[in-house]
Amino acid sequence: MSHFFEQAPGYLPILMQGVYMTLLVTFGAFVLATVLGLVWASMRVSGIGPLAWTASTIIIVVRGIPGMVILFYIYFVMPDLGLSLSAVQAAIIGLGIAYSPYMAEVFRSGIEAIDRGQTEAALSIGMGWGLLMRRIILPQAIRVALPPYGSTMIMLLKDSSLASTITVAELSLQGKLLASSTFENTIIFTLVALIYLAMSLPLTAFNSWLERRLGKSR
Amino acid sequence: MSIIELKNIRKSFGTIEVIHDISFSVKKGEVVCIIGPSGSGKSTLLRCINGLETYQGGEIRVHGDRVDTTSKTIRRIRTRVAMVFQRFNLFPHMTALENVAEGPIYVKKEPREKAIEHARELLTRVGLAAKADSYPPQLSGGQQQRVAIARALGMQPDAILFDEPTSALDPELVGEVLAVMRSLAAEGMTMVVVTHEMGFAREVADRVLFLDGGVLVEQGPPEEVLSRPQNPRTQDFLRRVLEA
Numbered sequence: 410m411s412h413f414f415e416q417a418p419g420y421l422p423i424l425m426q427g428v429y430m431t432l433l434v435t436f437g438a439f440v441l442a443t444v445l446g447l448v449w450a451s452m453r454v455s456g457i458g459p460l461a462w463t464a465s466t467i468i469i470v471v472r473g474i475p476g477m478v479i480l481f482y483i484y485f486v487m488p489d490l491g492l493s494l495s496a497v498q499a500a501i502i503g504l505g506i507a508y509s510p511y512m513a514e515v516f517r518s519g520i521e522a523i524d525r526g527q528t529e530a531a532l533s534i535g536m537g538w539g540l541l542m543r544r545i546i547l548p549q550a551i552r553v554a555l556p557p558y559g560s561t562m563i564m565l566l567k568d569s570s571l572a573s574t575i576t577v578a579e580l581s582l583q584g585k586l587l588a589s590s591t592f593e594n595t596i597i598f599t600l601v602a603l604i605y606l607a608m609s610l611p612l613t614a615f616n617s618w619l620e621r622r623l624g625k626s627r
Numbered sequence: 628m629s630i631i632e633l634k635n636i637r638k639s640f641g642t643i644e645v646i647h648d649i650s651f652s653v654k655k656g657e658v659v660c661i662i663g664p665s666g667s668g669k670s671t672l673l674r675c676i677n678g679l680e681t682y683q684g685g686e687i688r689v690h691g692d693r694v695d696t697t698s699k700t701i702r703r704i705r706t707r708v709a710m711v712f713q714r715f716n717l718f719p720h721m722t723a724l725e726n727v728a729e730g731p732i733y734v735k736k737e738p739r740e741k742a743i744e745h746a747r748e749l750l751t752r753v754g755l756a757a758k759a760d761s762y763p764p765q766l767s768g769g770q771q772q773r774v775a776i777a778r779a780l781g782m783q784p785d786a787i788l789f790d791e792p793t794s795a796l797d798p799e800l801v802g803e804v805l806a807v808m809r810s811l812a813a814e815g816m817t818m819v820v821v822t823h824e825m826g827f828a829r830e831v832a833d834r835v836l837f838l839d840g841g842v843l844v845e846q847g848p849p850e851e852v853l854s855r856p857q858n859p860r861t862q863d864f865l866r867r868v869l870e871a
């Protein structure tokens with residue numbers, strides 16, 4: 410134990426570089442997954458056959474492919490098609506795509522949880538689809554969707570370690586490299602685990618606070 | 628002059644026809660009450676008028692514009708024919724005031740200041756000036772329904788459709804909503820009211836329509852339809868309602 414506290418501070422600076430990459434990939438992928446998820450969900454609830462069908466197909470296909478394979482595809486196959494991306498860009502895009510179906514389901518279930526009477530009331534004062542979504546449905550759906558949205562963010566934070574498979578030196582890869590050069594497996598992987606925990610715990614806490622708050626207001 | 632005109636309306640859900648060839652019109656300033664047993668098609672008929680339901684046969688016109696849910700005119704028609712629902716359907720994430728001002732600001736694009744001032748006047752008119760900043764879940768059913776009426780009035784409609792506006796209310800709250808509706812009628816608002824409140828229909832309606840099984844069985848002034856019904860189905864329905 411005392412050995413751990415003596416050695417650990419020395420490894421932190423290198424691991425912190427990994428933390429930076431982890432946060433960058435997580436945040437970037439989260440934003441992209443959110444945007445894509447909103448697009449898929451809007452298409453699915455649009456009531457327009459071909460749009461809904463296209464979105465459903467995309468969701469099924471993407472969800473059926475492992476995230477790692479999507480990353481490989483974007484990093485190794487895209488250059489053959491004339492699109493070269495840095496490893497970090499590929500990781501953000503790949504994870505963003507891989508997570509978009511989960512986001513879409515989160516938003517869709519939020520939207521579908523809203524009473525039909527809300528839509529009817531909005532239509533009856535002359536709102537069109539855009540106003541209905543923006544002013545009436547989405548503001549309410551967000552309250553329903555926030556807790557699962559938060560959980561998805563935590564899953565994405567952990568899955569950002571997949572970026573290591575395409576050479577992004579994020580936290581887990583930095584840890585692995587450091588461990589194999591120092592043989593301090595216990596110290597380093599304990600540190601890595603603790604750092605992941607330190608990043609996800611505030612998210613978890615925020616999430617359950619939200620759930621409590623929203624639970625009260627109904 | 629007729630504001631609302633229905634000609635030979637037929638409406639089916641799937642293969643089942645629930646409205647059979649109904650025609651009637653509503654003149655400016657008229658109060659028409661629609662009565663009839665559960666499942667007779669009262670709500671469906673009302674919802675066809677502002678295009679919340681499609682219809683398969685005949686034609687509905689509002690101010691001469693054909694009600695067609697696929698046409699661009701439907702939004703304009705809906706701003707002219709407001710609707711009050713049985714379950715209020717207030718927007719729960721907005722205050723009473725915001726509920727009333729929402730349509731004027733975002734649909735009719737009125738200046739915010741003016742819309743809010745007008746919304747306050749309307750809340751005062753339905754006796755809820757003090758509740759302007761309350762959210763719907765903090766209001767009683769009767770108060771929510773009065774906000775919903777103010778929201779309908781906010782669109783400055785030519786007519787208001789009411790679908791059993793007091794059916795979801797505790798008995799002691801029915802009176803306050805009917806009082807607001809009575810005052811609207813007295814001010815000359817054109818109203819189509821689906822209701823089980825026979826007292827209200829007798830007192831306020833210019834005309835009562837009795838629907839049964841998707842058919843318009845009988846219509847006329849309340850003293851005739853409610854007191855001296857001609858059709859045996861109307862007689863039977865009224866006997867059952869008055870016994871209950």
Ligand SMILES: Nc1ncnc2c1ncn2[C@@H]1O[C@H](COP(=O)(O)OP(=O)(O)OP(=O)(O)O)[C@@H](O)[C@H]1O
Pocket residue numbers: 640645663664665666667668669670671672
């Ligand atoms: N969305 C729907 N899909 C299928 N059938 C429906 C639908 N809405 C109504 N119906 C049917 O249409 C008929 C008329 O229903 P409607 O709700 O208009 O009756 P109502 O007179 O308003 O009854 P209540 O007094 O109970 O409100 C009923 O047989 C009902 O089952």
Ligand SMILES: [Mg+2]
Pocket residue numbers: 669670671790791
């Ligand atoms: Mg009904």
